[in-house]
Amino acid sequence: MEKVDHIGIAVKNLDDSIDYYIHTLGLKLLGVEKVPQQHVTVAFLDAGNIKLELLEPIGNEGAVASFLEKRGEGVHHIAFGVRNIRQRMEELRTSGVRLLQEEPKIGAGGAEVAFMHPKSSFGVLYELCAKRSLGDE
Numbered sequence: 396m397e398k399v400d401h402i403g404i405a406v407k408n409l410d411d412s413i414d415y416y417i418h419t420l421g422l423k424l425l426g427v428e429k430v431p432q433q434h435v436t437v438a439f440l441d442a443g444n445i446k447l448e449l450l451e452p453i454g455n456e457g458a459v460a461s462f463l464e465k466r467g468e469g470v471h472h473i474a475f476g477v478r479n480i481r482q483r484m485e486e487l488r489t490s491g492v493r494l495l496q497e498e499p500k501i502g503a504g505g506a507e508v509a510f511m512h513p514k515s516s517f518g519v520l521y522e523l524c525a526k527r528s529l530g531d532e
């Protein structure tokens with residue numbers, strides 16, 4: 396893994412939480428984007444060395460809606476930036492890590508993403524995230 400790229404935080408209301416992060420905590424809003432493939436609208440905030448990704452569910456389907464229903468608002472996942480996502484997925488699979496998909500999916504910003512099941516990662520939902528600008532080697 397290269398580094399932690401962002402921390403995903405599930406929220407019920409994006410506008411209310413953005414207001415808190417910008418005006419109370421003083422972070423800078425980088426952008427807001429709908430990611431229908433993941434059933435979420437996301438907002439990225441600049442937190443210095445990493446970003447925070449606020450995740451508001453679109454409708455009642457999808458992982459974030461289910462998370463909010465069962466566990467309430469809070470930290471949802473940690474995303475590692477990787478260069479060659481397919482190679483990392485294969486290495487993790489070989490090491491016995493349970494991945495949630497065979498192939499990467501498209502996430503926010505057009506990045507290729509894949510998730511590791513929290514049950515094989517000591518209770519943490521980890522994401523692998525390959526930005527287009529990093530490219531696959």
Ligand code: CMX
Pocket residue numbers: 403430433435437448450458459461462465470471472495502503510512513514518519520
């Ligand atoms: N972090 C840690 N543990 C989690 C979790 C999370 N975010 N979400 C679920 N779990 C745990 C649950 O607590 C539960 O544990 P117990 O059995 O001990 O109670 C177990 O995982 C199964 O959870 P569940 O509520 O039954 O939920 P599902 O199995 O339906 O889904 C998961 C869990 C991880 C497979 C699903 O959330 C998933 O596929 N996530 C990947 C995609 C995703 O999260 N997309 C949203 C982000 C998109 C983006 O960043 O753009």
